[in-house]
Amino acid sequence: MPFALLKDRALISVSGPEAEHFLQNILTTDLDALGEGEAKPGALLTPQGKILFDFLISRAGENAFRLECRADISDEFIRRLMLYRLRAKVEIAKSEQALVTVAWGKESIASENDSTVFADTRFPNESVARSYAGPQDAGDDDAWQAFRIAHGIAESGADYALGDAFPHDVLLDETGGVGFRKGCYVGQEVVSRMQHRGTARRRVLIVQASPLLPAAGTDLTVEGRPVGTLGSSAGGTGLAIARIDRVKAALDAGQPILAGDVPVTVTIPPWAKFRFPQETVSAEEA
Numbered sequence: 001m002p003f004a005l006l007k008d009r010a011l012i013s014v015s016g017p018e019a020e021h022f023l024q025n026i027l028t029t030d031l032d033a034l035g036e037g038e039a040k041p042g043a044l045l046t047p048q049g050k051i052l053f054d055f056l057i058s059r060a061g062e063n064a065f066r067l068e069c070r071a072d073i074s075d076e077f078i079r080r081l082m083l084y085r086l087r088a089k090v091e092i093a094k095s096e097q098a099l100v101t102v103a104w105g106k107e108s109i110a111s112e113n114d115s116t117v118f119a120d121t122r123f124p125n126e127s128v129a130r131s132y133a134g135p136q137d138a139g140d141d142d143a144w145q146a147f148r149i150a151h152g153i154a155e156s157g158a159d160y161a162l163g164d165a166f167p168h169d170v171l172l173d174e175t176g177g178v179g180f181r182k183g184c185y186v187g188q189e190v191v192s193r194m195q196h197r198g199t200a201r202r203r204v205l206i207v208q209a210s211p212l213l214p215a216a217g218t219d220l221t222v223e224g225r226p227v228g229t230l231g232s233s234a235g236g237t238g239l240a241i242a243r244i245d246r247v248k249a250a251l252d253a254g255q256p257i258l259a260g261d262v263p264v265t266v267t268i269p270p271w272a273k274f275r276f277p278q279e280t281v282s283a284e285e286a
Contacts, residue, residue, distance in 0.1 A: 003103035004144035010074035011098040015064035016090035030179025039118040041177035049190025053077045058118045101131040122175040124271040146234035152269025154204045159231030168200035205266045213238045214260040222250040248276040
């Protein structure tokens with residue numbers, strides 16, 4: 001069973017009699033749909049609907065939740081949560097000894113009685129688990145990143161900048177990171193409008209090249225015009241956030257798509273429900 005110890009993660013606890021109500025009113029994740037033993041993705045947005053912080057959230061006992069996020073943004077995330085807390089009866093704290101292990105494969109999900117292991121629900125049709133009391137061994141981080149990339153799961157820092165992406169851009173609408181039936185939360189109006197009008201044009205795509213892809217941040221271009229930006233990669237496979245209308249126009253016209261000067265192929269993650277638009281615009285019209 002492959003696994004990796006993620007050293008760049010932090011754990012934030014939010015607990016108290018009003019913890020669920022407090023989080024439900026500010027985060028994109030629908031906590032009514034968060035089961036025991038699950039770690040669901042989510043985000044705290046700007047009022048304009050862009051992602052300020054991304055995380056995985058799980059239940060940590062009665063009236064308690066665990067937010068797993070990037071270590072380098074954890075302090076600022078806590079400060080933002082404190083701003084929203086006001087008089088709510090919640091306690092917010094960061095674990096000083098965070099230990100996050102991820103495992104994948106048929107045996108990665110432990111028994112229902114194991115309270116230390118949580119199913120990472122971002123991976124449809126795959127068994128991926130996160131443990132917050134796992135082994136100290138480092139495991140294989142490169143193999144984990146390759147697995148994550150191959151399955152089209154984008155993460156901030158590696159694949160996009162915080163403050164620059166909408167939840168739809170990074171497929172939170174399709175990985176259970178956005179609750180469309182819950183009440184209001186910060187940025188909800190913008191996200192709901194994008195969902196109901198079908199106006200999401202930027203999406204995560206899987207990019208492939210031979211033998212290697214260039215560095216993250218490289219533009220994807222068609223005839224010199226940008227259509228997206230490359231994120232993380234593992235060998236010849238990587239992720240990009242791209243304008244799917246412009247990509248479709250290039251595919252229909254038989255125009256090559258380049259990452260820097262490297263020809264690439266682009267595909268929709270196989271589990272995703274979105275599709276390339278039927279009507280497209282040319283690069284000159286976009």
